Amino acid sequence: MSDDPFGQSIASLANWVPPDEPPTGQRAALHRLAAAMRIVAEALTDMQADEADLLAAAEAMEQFGARLEATRTGHRPWGFAESAPAGDARAMFDRSPVIGLGNPVAPPLRMEIDGDRIVGRATFGAQYEGPPGHVHGGIIAAAFDEVLGMAQARTGRPGMTGTLTIRYRRPTPLHTEVVFEARVDRVEGRKIFAAGTLHAGETLCAEAEGIFISVDFSRLTR
Numbered sequence: 388m389s390d391d392p393f394g395q396s397i398a399s400l401a402n403w404v405p406p407d408e409p410p411t412g413q414r415a416a417l418h419r420l421a422a423a424m425r426i427v428a429e430a431l432t433d434m435q436a437d438e439a440d441l442l443a444a445a446e447a448m449e450q451f452g453a454r455l456e457a458t459r460t461g462h463r464p465w466g467f468a469e470s471a472p473a474g475d476a477r478a479m480f481d482r483s484p485v486i487g488l489g490n491p492v493a494p495p496l497r498m499e500i501d502g503d504r505i506v507g508r509a510t511f512g513a514q515y516e517g518p519p520g521h522v523h524g525g526i527i528a529a530a531f532d533e534v535l536g537m538a539q540a541r542t543g544r545p546g547m548t549g550t551l552t553i554r555y556r557r558p559t560p561l562h563t564e565v566v567f568e569a570r571v572d573r574v575e576g577r578k579i580f581a582a583g584t585l586h587a588g589e590t591l592c593a594e595a596e597g598i599f600i601s602v603d604f605s606r607l608t609r
């Protein structure tokens with residue numbers, strides 16, 4: 388075990404690639420359950436099920452939730468909620484609220500590295516609605532934080548988000564694949580300046596600038 392548990396992580400993230408092997412067993416089941424929960428969350432925003440049907444589902448979910456709670460150990464085998472502390476270039480991010488396939492809250496955004504750019508793609512469902520028919524601005528900010536965060540992590544000296552500035556130019560449509568792009572602009576001391584865009588087709592929906600501050604990761608715990 389290294390004295391600097393995050394040192395290897397940071398080096399690995401300089402070469403981060405998403406996992407390309409399909410999950411199996413319990414992990415595949417986790418992804419399937421999370422995907423089913425996303426379908427339910429989407430449908431709950433616009434449905435006409437009767438009260439009895441909803442109550443039956445709620446009771447089943449409450450019972451299942453209690454069974455899951457009873458299995459909790461305090462260990463978190465499903466990887467990392469963020470990119471920087473990951474211990475492997477092919478690390479698992481199933482818990483991430485933005486990209487985690489095992490986290491039903493995540494859209495999920497899919498990220499890839501393209502040269503010096505990070506590209507993120509997502510299709511936001513109705514559970515992410517802000518303005519009618521369009522994506523909530525806070526959700527867009529979270530997605531920018533993730534793609535800019537990944538871009539800055541690849542400098543090898545990743546930091547925490549200090550300032551994230553977003554200019555919303557056009558409403559971002561729901562139910563349409565949208566594309567985030569991010570890259571590092573420059574590094575000044577501990578400050579990493581990253582910038583990004585969000586497009587729906589040819590339409591520029593938003594632009595972001597982030598200042599990430601390199602931190603001593605040993606101060607932080609998972």
Ligand SMILES: CCCCCCCCCCCCCC(=O)SCCNC(=O)CCNC(=O)[C@H](O)C(C)(C)COP(=O)(O)OP(=O)(O)OC[C@H]1O[C@@H](n2cnc3c(N)ncnc32)[C@H](O)[C@@H]1OP(=O)(O)O
Binds near residue numbers: 472532535545
């Ligand atoms: C669990 C592990 C997470 C790891 C995260 C990795 C990200 C992974 C990607 C995932 C993405 C998701 C990521 C997330 O969601 S991270 C979650 C959201 N962010 C936070 O919670 C951060 C909370 N803030 C802090 O911890 C501290 O304030 C930080 C660490 C940011 C700075 O406190 P520190 O005491 O260390 O700094 P310093 O005072 O010595 O100043 C140093 C320099 O920095 C400049 N400065 C300071 N603050 C800001 C600011 N806010 N904007 C712009 N610049 C700022 C300052 O002027 C100075 O510059 P200069 O005078 O030298 O020129």
